[in-house]
Amino acid sequence: MESYTVNDLAPVARQIRKEIIKMVYAAKSGHPGGSLSITDVLTALYFKEMNINPAKPDDPSRDILVMSKGHASPALYAALSLRGYFPAELLSGFRSINSKLEGHVHRGIPGVESSTGSLGQGLGVAIGFALASKLDGRNNRIYAILGDGEMEEGNIWESLLAGSKYRLGNLTAILDRNRIQLDGFTEDIMPLGNVAEKVKPFGWDVITIDGNSLNEVVNALEQAKKPREKPLFIVANTIKGKGVSYMENNPKYHGSPPANEEEYIQALKEIEEMQ
Amino acid sequence: MQKIERMESLRDAYGNELAALGEKNKDIVVLDADLSSSTKTGIFGKKFPDRFYNMGISEQSMVSTAAGLSLSGKTVFASTFAVFLSNTYNVIRQSICYNEAPVNFVVTHSGITVGEDGPTHQILEDVGIMSGLPNMKVIVPVDSIETVSVIDYLSEKKTSPYYVRLTREKFPVLNEKNYEFNEGKSVVFREGSDITIMAYGIMVSFALKASEILKGKGIDARVINMSSIKPLDRAAIVKAAKETGKIVTAEEHSIFNGLGSRVAEVTGEEYPVPILRIGMPDIFGKSGKGMELFDYFHIGVNDIVEKTDKFFKREYI
Incomplete structure (x- = not known):
């Protein structure tokens, strides 16, 4: 896995995006928009940056990722499956009664570290992992992926305080700043504004990047690995629905699959043609 | 003395x-x-x-x-x-x-x-x-x-x-020094054959005091500490239902969704008997000295005696 270069990641990201579309279309439900926006970040983490071994999912020295925005389950499940945690055939059962792939992220699935779906909890859980890692003197890294709608949850801000208090230099939070939540645009529903400038005074290092640029994501994650005194917060500016024109920046596709066969085929075709 | x-x-x-x-x-x-x-x-x-x-x-x-x-x-x-x-x-x-x-x-x-x-x-x-x-x-x-x-x-x-x-x-302090907690098991603090009072927390000591007064009224009450609320000692509940015919529950808690509800669920499924739930009746508490409030809300020792006595004598058709 270490042999993956940034150039190798683009086809993986395309494959994850296709799987997302296939999963939500087969299930006739699910959350494609926020899955497509975070795909590049997940690709860089699971295929280049994280120290993990799918054959040893419980290895104490592994890096740990908590997908706090648990509705991005299609993206996480696709990434885990392509990375070798479980067979790709299982993806087609997503959200169906005979499948283990629950609608939101579930810890019973190989590679998943914490169940999420009800928002706001994952950063605190990641802090727990980071504290345990520090206490035991491990050198692993802990990652939490947050949604920008999720930033409206009070628990996130409580946890930002705690991350700073305990100087968790082993913790990286990545914000999927796609600017859309279920009811519409974040800046209309509950303006988050300049989130970098809000998080900084909470005592975190903050980097802002284009979260759909694999180059920028990889660079930021490399910086995250440098020894640091504070936890790191990466604001990843992304496009909700990235890669599928009719889904991009469209709140409708926060929680709706392609509406018909035509939309489905178009989505797969457009993803195939992504650079 | x-x-x-x-x-x-x-x-x-x-x-x-x-x-x-x-x-x-x-x-x-x-x-x-x-x-x-x-x-x-x-x-x-x-x-x-x-x-x-x-x-x-x-x-x-x-x-x-x-x-x-x-x-x-x-x-x-x-x-x-x-x-x-x-x-x-x-x-x-x-x-x-x-x-x-x-x-x-x-x-x-x-x-x-x-x-x-x-x-x-x-x-x-x-x-x-x-x-x-x-x-x-x-x-x-x-x-x-x-x-x-x-x-x-x-x-x-x-x-x-x-x-x-x-x-x-x-x-x-009700237990002996060598007591060991046993998950899912209740502890009989006082044997009795006429009625059973199941309680937890402070209400166990109240129930024990009440049982002494009830004895004077000719009522022999069994008192059980139900500290393990979940898992619950279903066997002890069924045994009490069969042997004493009526069960009183006493808790420093709402009568909804507490021990009383759980005991009624078990007897309802296994061996239906009348249940009297003593606890807070869907209301909030109030300021006062902790121990004074039990009498104020009619869930103190004397209230347990009175309610149990009445419940024991009540005939069900």
Whole structure:
């Protein structure tokens, strides 16, 4: 896995995006928009940056990722499956009664570290992992992926305080700043504004990047690995629905699959043609 | 001559035992939410500052963080006042129970014995809230000795989370020093054949006092400590139903979703008998001295006597 270069990641990201579309279309439900926006970040983490071994999912020295925005389950499940945690055939059962792939992220699935779906909890859980890692003197890294709608949850801000208090230099939070939540645009529903400038005074290092640029994501994650005194917060500016024109920046596709066969085929075709 | 009661604090017992266990068990970590001098986790905190996390008045963050520590293999105790833990119901539901994270929540200041602080602080619904969560187990120690035994038990690796309900007030010591808590088992404190009073917490000592008065009225009441609310000792309930015909439940809690409800569920399924639920009737508490409030709300010793007497004599067609 270490042999993956940034150039190798683009086809993986395309494959994850296709799987997302296939999963939500087969299930006739699910959350494609926020899955497509975070795909590049997940690709860089699971295929280049994280120290993990799918054959040893419980290895104490592994890096740990908590997908706090648990509705991005299609993206996480696709990434885990392509990375070798479980067979790709299982993806087609997503959200169906005979499948283990629950609608939101579930810890019973190989590679998943914490169940999420009800928002706001994952950063605190990641802090727990980071504290345990520090206490035991491990050198692993802990990652939490947050949604920008999720930033409206009070628990996130409580946890930002705690991350700073305990100087968790082993913790990286990545914000999927796609600017859309279920009811519409974040800046209309509950303006988050300049989130970098809000998080900084909470005592975190903050980097802002284009979260759909694999180059920028990889660079930021490399910086995250440098020894640091504070936890790191990466604001990843992304496009909700990235890669599928009719889904991009469209709140409708926060929680709706392609509406018909035509939309489905178009989505797969457009993803195939992504650079 | 009446025996003089020895009163001991359950939270002192908790704090001291936790600090003692921390000595040999390095896996123990403790979290609190700015109440460590009241919950007594501060004793552990002073001794083992590296394994003690004061999360501030941020209960949701405390519970989320407890989940991560627990999933990392730590033996986690998390404490605050009972009423404040209920802020975090859905965090407990998802990050603890659904995650199967075996965190031990040991909460203090439950019920009306909180006293002067009043209704905002007197939670009377928590046993119901917590019992309803899949994977969660619920224990209410009756005295300082049972508290120590429960904490010892929870310091060994567990596979599910626990909710242990303690109080602000000192409670009478009812158990012998060598008592050992047995999950899912109740303890008969007084044998009796006419009626059974099932209780937990302070209400066990009240029920014992009531049973002495009832004896004078010719009623031989069995008194059982139901400290293990979930899992529940179903066998003891069915046995009481069969042998004494009527059951009274007594709890410092709402009569909804507490012990009374659980006992009625079991008898309803296994061996229907009349049940009288003594507890708070769907109302909030009030300020006052902790022990005065039981008479005020008609759930004190004399009320248990009167209600049990009436219930015992009542004929059902």
